[in-house]
Amino acid sequence: MCGIVGVASANPVNQLLYDALLLLQHRGQDAAGIVTQEGRKFFMHKARGMVRDVFRTRNMRALPGTMGLGQVRYPTAGNAESEEEAQPFYVNAPFGIVMVHNGNLTNAHQLRRELAETDHRHTNTESDSEVLLNVLAHELARASRGEPLTSQDVFAAVRAVHRRIKGSYAVIALIAGHGLLAFRDPFGIRPLCLGRGADGTVMLASESVALEGTLHQLERDVAPGEAVFVHLDGRVEAEQCAEASQLHPCMFEYVYLARPDSVMDGISVYQARLNMGETLAKRVISTVPPSEIDAIIPVPESSRPSAMQLAQRLGIPYREGFVKNRYVGRTFIMPGQATRKKSVRQKLNTIGSEFQGRRVLLVDDSIVRGTTSKEIVQMARDAGATKVYLASAAPPVRHPNVYGIDMPTRGELIAHGRSVEEIRQWIGADALIYQDIDAMKQAVGSINPRVEGFEASCFDGCYITGDISDEEVTALNEGRNRGASEGGDEATSRLSLPNAQHA
Ligand SMILES: O=P(O)(O)OC[C@H]1O[C@H](OP(=O)(O)OP(=O)(O)O)[C@H](O)[C@@H]1O
Ligand SMILES: NC(=O)CC[C@H](N)C(=O)O
Numbered sequence: 001m002c003g004i005v006g007v008a009s010a011n012p013v014n015q016l017l018y019d020a021l022l023l024l025q026h027r028g029q030d031a032a033g034i035v036t037q038e039g040r041k042f043f044m045h046k047a048r049g050m051v052r053d054v055f056r057t058r059n060m061r062a063l064p065g066t067m068g069l070g071q072v073r074y075p076t077a078g079n080a081e082s083e084e085e086a087q088p089f090y091v092n093a094p095f096g097i098v099m100v101h102n103g104n105l106t107n108a109h110q111l112r113r114e115l116a117e118t119d120h121r122h123t124n125t126e127s128d129s130e131v132l133l134n135v136l137a138h139e140l141a142r143a144s145r146g147e148p149l150t151s152q153d154v155f156a157a158v159r160a161v162h163r164r165i166k167g168s169y170a171v172i173a174l175i176a177g178h179g180l181l182a183f184r185d186p187f188g189i190r191p192l193c194l195g196r197g198a199d200g201t202v203m204l205a206s207e208s209v210a211l212e213g214t215l216h217q218l219e220r221d222v223a224p225g226e227a228v229f230v231h232l233d234g235r236v237e238a239e240q241c242a243e244a245s246q247l248h249p250c251m252f253e254y255v256y257l258a259r260p261d262s263v264m265d266g267i268s269v270y271q272a273r274l275n276m277g278e279t280l281a282k283r284v285i286s287t288v289p290p291s292e293i294d295a296i297i298p299v300p301e302s303s304r305p306s307a308m309q310l311a312q313r314l315g316i317p318y319r320e321g322f323v324k325n326r327y328v329g330r331t332f333i334m335p336g337q338a339t340r341k342k343s344v345r346q347k348l349n350t351i352g353s354e355f356q357g358r359r360v361l362l363v364d365d366s367i368v369r370g371t372t373s374k375e376i377v378q379m380a381r382d383a384g385a386t387k388v389y390l391a392s393a394a395p396p397v398r399h400p401n402v403y404g405i406d407m408p409t410r411g412e413l414i415a416h417g418r419s420v421e422e423i424r425q426w427i428g429a430d431a432l433i434y435q436d437i438d439a440m441k442q443a444v445g446s447i448n449p450r451v452e453g454f455e456a457s458c459f460d461g462c463y464i465t466g467d468i469s470d471e472e473v474t475a476l477n478e479g480r481n482r483g484a485s486e487g488g489d490e491a492t493s494r495l496s497l498p499n500a501q502h503a
């Protein structure tokens, strides 16, 4: 995931873009960037780091104009440490285009070859987003055939892009002197919504919280496969550009990625998490008698709604036992296992009195690499808990995610190739309870029956855009590993897992 935003307004947009990116910061902490357009000229500032660190007053002053876009990056392709791969990306022909992307292309390797050999376009980074921009640029040039660009040309280009690229993508692009383009992949895997401000400003963003928090009204989600084009005068045109489309949003957005105050594809993230707590309660009852649990303690931050609902359902006190240092970011989206591991201790500290002599059920939203779980179970024991049970509001994460969430290799996943009992032993809990996959889909899907299904491949191994072979997963990771300077400690941490069956 990454967070993306685009705005078309009658007023300057630099501060608005900055504010929206701050509201999307939880979606990407590695790099941030903004481009604005004044006349036909683009102004760009991007760098590695969090929004507050990347943009100083002088950078903000250098972003004039009434249209623009921005991104916060959480790298899932290419090189996490490359400043060049921070977004937006720019190409000068045709017209001049800048683009931001949330998602991951699964055929970026093949496209990179096609771009070089057939389209004669050069890409200079390992980023799949740069590939996507060049495909879009090539198709825009083809659709406009050297004539003035019309919105029909833009939609024709998006249709061609849909035919060529595979994977997940929510995209916002500025075409110099023409307007703002946004489109979403034919399965709607990554989120994108549209809204308006009282002054007529049109805003597109990954999550509704970016709209609400900047006083814009959410109008609707961009449909899977749909393209939206905002002209320079603010007129909005939209067209379905995919040959076939179905709404299958990413389940992990509801589990962890999105903010609970966002509504995505008609599903309140908060309600989704409450519902997951409700169904998790049934699983807990069948494993540990509620009479043997003294307190239910969430693992801050994302698990709180599920833990609260679970506690209410079981009639067990909900207590806060871990305090989160709010100045440490989200650990799951940090690159590098050593950083993540160190950050869990820095981030969470126990309130001793909540554990002393108690049998506690810790609740997390998900267990991915197991970094958090192993640490917090030990911390609960160190604080005096007599029994430490652990429940996950999501099912075991057993398969790599290839759609923009950093769970790239099977070997990194604590649940891959292990039974629940083996995972329990590794984590060191007295009992381990996981959500059931079908129950979770039902619990979240029931909030909006128009959602046709979920992209839940990390749980069920079904890849909605077509099967992904092990070779493809390896190819997807190639560029990343080359760039990751922390690859060494990733490897060490994987080797230290007991009985890991590397696929
Ligand atoms: O099994 P792991 O590999 O440790 O990953 C799972 C953990 O990571 C996330 O927390 P994170 O600290 O990123 O963010 P949060 O504060 O939103 O919960 C998630 O909520 C789990 O706690
Ligand atoms: N998480 C994302 O959406 C990442 C976008 C893109 N694949 C990148 O790595 O920059």
Ligand SMILES: [Mg+2]
Pocket (backbone or CB within 6 Å): 299, 300, 301, 302, 303, 364, 365, 372
């Ligand atoms: Mg967490």
